[in-house]
Amino acid sequence: MKQISSKNGAVKLTTSSNPELYVALVHYPVVNKNGEIVTSAVTNLDLHDIARASKTYGIRQFYVITPLTDQKELTQKILSHWITGSGAAYNHIRGDALEIVRIRDTIQNVLDEIEIKSGRPAKTVVTSAKKNARSIGFQALRKKLESNLPYLLLFGTAWGLAAEIVEKADYILEPIMADSDYNHLSVRSAVSIILDRLIYDEPISL
Numbered sequence: 001m002k003q004i005s006s007k008n009g010a011v012k013l014t015t016s017s018n019p020e021l022y023v024a025l026v027h028y029p030v031v032n033k034n035g036e037i038v039t040s041a042v043t044n045l046d047l048h049d050i051a052r053a054s055k056t057y058g059i060r061q062f063y064v065i066t067p068l069t070d071q072k073e074l075t076q077k078i079l080s081h082w083i084t085g086s087g088a089a090y091n092h093i094r095g096d097a098l099e100i101v102r103i104r105d106t107i108q109n110v111l112d113e114i115e116i117k118s119g120r121p122a123k124t125v126v127t128s129a130k131k132n133a134r135s136i137g138f139q140a141l142r143k144k145l146e147s148n149l150p151y152l153l154l155f156g157t158a159w160g161l162a163a164e165i166v167e168k169a170d171y172i173l174e175p176i177m178a179d180s181d182y183n184h185l186s187v188r189s190a191v192s193i194i195l196d197r198l199i200y201d202e203p204i205s206l
Contacts, residue, residue, distance in 0.1 A: 019145035019199070020118060022152045023059050023191065024110055025050060027066040029162035040158040042071045047078055047101065048094065049188035050155075055097040057195040060150075061114075067105045075103050107154065107165065114150050122150040126161055126169040127194060129183050135174040138197045144171075145198065153194070155187050 025046060028039040042064060054062040064075055081087040083095040104110050107124075114122040125141065145151060154161060154169065166172060175183060176193050185193070 018058050020148065020150040021059055021145060021198075022061050022063065022110070022114060022122065022150065023050065023054050023195075024063040024065055024107065024152055024154050025187065025191075026107065026154055026156050026161060026165070027064070027071065027158075028068075029165060030156045030158040031160055031162055033159050035159075037162050038158060039066065039068055039071075042066060042075050044078060046157070046188050047075065047098070050191050051097040051101050052094075053188070053192040053195055055100055057199050059100065059195070062101050063110045064101060064103050065105070065107060065110065066103070072103050075101075110152065114152060118150040120149060122152045123170040124152050124154060124168070125171045125173055126154045126166050127156070127173050127190065128160060128166065129175050129185070129190075130160075131175060132166075132172045134172045136171045137174050138194075141171065141173060142198055155191055157187055 027042060029037045030040050032038045047064065051062050066072060066075070079098050079101055082091070082098050088095045102113075104113070111122055111124070123144070125136075153173075154165065156162075156165075173194065176185065176190060176197075177183075
């Protein structure tokens with residue numbers, strides 16, 4: 001581990017090497033409130049906020065997974081506006097974050113791509129607001145990230161990832177817990193919290 005100082009003077013501990021960590025926002029297969037498998041819509045807010053969080057925490061790539069042509073076209077239109085269009089001149093910082101976004105049809109497409117890049121298959125980690133007997137804690141997963149193997153964090157939209165995706169995953173990350181009974185975070189909030197817990201320790205006030 002090594003120490004880094006933030007602008008406000010706090011000290012954070014980070015791993016000695018940047019973990020090979022990827023994030024995927026899954027729009028299919030996910031479930032609706034009735035437990036039916038559906039394809040959810042891509043949202044502008046999710047794209048921007050998750051891309052910015054991923055860029056901040058050194059994520060290698062942020063994948064948006066959807067098989068729908070109209071949703072892929074919409075996503076590409078948003079990306080192009082901020083990366084090469086008029087939005088780039090208005091606020092280039094947004095474009096800097098969105099440059100790490102890639103649009104893919106399936107989770108398997110993403111896994112194949114990571115294996116080609118890395119030379120090794122990625123371990124998959126699913127996230128859920130529900131407790132599971134197979135759940136792994138944040139500290140345990142942090143240790144695994146030090147192995148230099150590629151890891152893919154899968155976040156579900158709508159009412160969560162389909163059961164088949166959860167069952168196939170190498171790891172199921174424990175739910176985000178706080179001092180309340182309310183556990184209904186937006187996916188973009190969950191991504192930011194999880195990345196912070198996985199990549200940084202608690203700040204130490206000086």
